[in-house]
Amino acid sequence: MTATATRTSPRKRAGNGAARPVDGDEIGLDALVGHAGYAVRRFQIWIFQDFIRTLGDVDIRPTQYSVLTVIGANPGLSQMAVAKRLGIERARLVHLLDSLEQRDLVKRVKSSTDRRSHALHLTPPGKTALAKFKRLAAEHERHVEERIGKQNRERLLRILADFT
Amino acid sequence: MTATATRTSPRKRAGNGAARPVDGDEIGLDALVGHAGYAVRRFQIWIFQDFIRTLGDVDIRPTQYSVLTVIGANPGLSQMAVAKRLGIERARLVHLLDSLEQRDLVKRVKSSTDRRSHALHLTPPGKTALAKFKRLAAEHERHVEERIGKQNRERLLRILADFT
DNA sequence: GCCAATTGTTGTCGTCAACAACAATCTTCC
DNA sequence: GGAAGATTGTTGTTGACGACAACAATTGGC
Numbered sequence: 001m002t003a004t005a006t007r008t009s010p011r012k013r014a015g016n017g018a019a020r021p022v023d024g025d026e027i028g029l030d031a032l033v034g035h036a037g038y039a040v041r042r043f044q045i046w047i048f049q050d051f052i053r054t055l056g057d058v059d060i061r062p063t064q065y066s067v068l069t070v071i072g073a074n075p076g077l078s079q080m081a082v083a084k085r086l087g088i089e090r091a092r093l094v095h096l097l098d099s100l101e102q103r104d105l106v107k108r109v110k111s112s113t114d115r116r117s118h119a120l121h122l123t124p125p126g127k128t129a130l131a132k133f134k135r136l137a138a139e140h141e142r143h144v145e146e147r148i149g150k151q152n153r154e155r156l157l158r159i160l161a162d163f164t
Numbered sequence: 165m166t167a168t169a170t171r172t173s174p175r176k177r178a179g180n181g182a183a184r185p186v187d188g189d190e191i192g193l194d195a196l197v198g199h200a201g202y203a204v205r206r207f208q209i210w211i212f213q214d215f216i217r218t219l220g221d222v223d224i225r226p227t228q229y230s231v232l233t234v235i236g237a238n239p240g241l242s243q244m245a246v247a248k249r250l251g252i253e254r255a256r257l258v259h260l261l262d263s264l265e266q267r268d269l270v271k272r273v274k275s276s277t278d279r280r281s282h283a284l285h286l287t288p289p290g291k292t293a294l295a296k297f298k299r300l301a302a303e304h305e306r307h308v309e310e311r312i313g314k315q316n317r318e319r320l321l322r323i324l325a326d327f328t
Numbered sequence: 329g330c331c332a333a334t335t336g337t338t339g340t341c342g343t344c345a346a347c348a349a350c351a352a353t354c355t356t357c358c
Numbered sequence: 359g360g361a362a363g364a365t366t367g368t369t370g371t372t373g374a375c376g377a378c379a380a381c382a383a384t385t386g387g388c
Binding site (some may be wrong): 329330331332333334335336337338339340341342343344345346347348349350351352353354355356357358 | 359360361362363364365366367368369370371372373374375376377378379380381382383384385386387388
């Protein structure tokens with residue numbers, strides 16, 4: 001964009017009273033500016049893009065990271081437990097784990113006490129990898145600080161604390 | 165969830181030292197709690213679900229609402245302009261407008277000054293409908309207030325203001 | 329007037345949430 | 359102890375959505 005020059009319609013749109021020209025950029029959002037959901041959606045898109053870019057070299061997306069982190073902190077969890085905790089559909093978790101298992105980061109161990117379920121564990125390389133992912137994720141978090149300010153980030157975390 | 169009662173495994177899992185029981189609910193998130201992106205994602209899911217439910221009767225989703233609002237506030241915009249302003253792919257906007265046009269809420273008017281582009285307008289029923297959508301969206305916004313608090317909602321909007 | 333850029337459109341691909349159905353297994357209850 | 363119901367992991371489908379690529383029509387620069 002940037003300027004967009006005079007654009008097309010030089011006609012000044014006879015005093016319509018109601019509607020304003022709206023040529024270059026300044027396009028009003030009207031009611032949208034008062035909606036938390038809109039701001040949150042835009043912010044979430046930005047934050048995910050930065051996360052994906054910052055962890056691009058290791059090819060780890062936000063959801064994968066959350067799964068690895070939870071398994072790392074709670075070894076032996078079942079797929080149901082992980083899915084519930086993270087708000088992921090258990091059907092979706094199947095594919096996520098397939099991928100992580102193929103990469104030898106996670107392993108499904110058949111539970112002896114409940115033969116329906118799998119106990120999830122990080123593999124040794126998985127543990128090493130997660131440590132690296134955490135360092136990169138911390139770097140991403142610093143980007144967030146730079147974008148919205150250290151204080152605002154903390155405020156945000158406090159406000160949304162009970163959604164985690 | 166709610167309580168989940170005593171759950172299953174009453175066995176106390178011998179002092180394993182490293183890994184904690186992790187039976188019922190209390191599953192640690194570890195590094196995740198310090199990540200703004202995780203909190204924002206969960207919040208965004210909640211907020212969209214409430215929006216979709218609150219505007220369920222009129223069958224309007226957040227993205228459709230944002231498109232209608234911007235067109236309503238800036239009649240005559242091109243599809244490119246709307247797409248850019250809302251951060252939507254112009255390819256995606258095509259389908260959104262197809263749907264909204266079929267429902268007679270929006271019309272594409274062939275621009276006389278640039279015959280490549282369409283000028284977007286709300287139809288008369290579209291204007292009436294949007295007024296109703298805005299009332300419902302305001303109701304949704306009250307739900308947000310109830311969930312995170314009036315003050316926190318305002319803080320949030322301020323923090324994320326320049327993402328809109 | 330010619331070549332590059334823009335606009336709307338169509339199509340493909342991959343991510344993700346929401347369901348539904350199913351086999352294997354566990355739990356409950358009689 | 360055994361039938362009935364619930365749970366776990368799995369497979370598949372649907373629809374919203376973002377990212378791209380290609381295309382015809384049209385406009386703009388030069």
